[in-house]
Amino acid sequence: MSAPIVVHRPSSAGGRAVTINGAIAGLARDDRDLVEFLRRAGLDDAWDILDNPNWIEWRGGRAHEYEAA
Structure with missing residues (x-):
């Protein structure tokens, strides 16, 4: 079983796409952004x-x- 949250590789412009259960949550530029996406997801x-x-x-x-990578 894979994790329900995926933080994808850094983009060339910086930041990482975040998906939750396969749905795009947003582009995180730091852990605070990531935590906010997860908070919004409950x-x-x-x-x-x-x-x-x-x-x-x-x-x-x-x-x-x-x-950026």
């Missing part, structure tokens, strides 16, 4: 799950890095 404990691979899959690049 995850009030978002800060606590950022490094939990059961919840979030970080693709292409290191977790928590949003700079």
